[in-house]
Amino acid sequence: xxxxxxxxxxxxxxxxxxxxxxxxxxxxxxxxxxxxxxxxxxxxxxxxxxxxxxxxxxxxxxxxxxxxxxxxxxxxxxxxxxxxxxxxxxxxxxxxxxxxxxxxxxxxxxxxxxxxxxxxxxxxxxxxx
Numbered sequence: 001x002x003x004x005x006x007x008x009x010x011x012x013x014x015x016x017x018x019x020x021x022x023x024x025x026x027x028x029x030x031x032x033x034x035x036x037x038x039x040x041x042x043x044x045x046x047x048x049x050x051x052x053x054x055x056x057x058x059x060x061x062x063x064x065x066x067x068x069x070x071x072x073x074x075x076x077x078x079x080x081x082x083x084x085x086x087x088x089x090x091x092x093x094x095x096x097x098x099x100x101x102x103x104x105x106x107x108x109x110x111x112x113x114x115x116x117x118x119x120x121x122x123x124x125x126x127x128x129x
Contacts, residue, residue, distance in 0.1 A: 003031040008042040008059035039071035061088040076103035
């Protein structure tokens with residue numbers, strides 16, 4: 001079974017950064033990391049991965065069109081089984097409150113602490129096993 005992590009961010013350099021940080025995991029087949037350039041594209045992809053192999057969605061908050069906070073209740077309604085962690089440059093208390101209220105399980109601030117993110121992914125992989 002392939003295990004998927006969906007990363008949602010409109011900045012193209014984010015994909016390169018994530019691929020570099022998790023290159024060993026991806027190469028070894030530990031999980032597959034997919035990237036969606038917008039919230040609408042992420043909603044489509046989350047609906048397409050029908051089996052329980054989608055274990056985590058990581059989403060930027062500030063994106064053109066539909067923001068991550070606007071996407072959050074929609075993706076949670078479609079895939080209540082999949083935890084969502086929001087990523088933002090602004091980790092203030094109000095942003096955190098809105099993210100949690102709308103269904104996020106956590107909030108990471110940029111620059112991303114990849115050790116903390118790796119711990120989150122490891123926990124999700126353990127639950128999926």
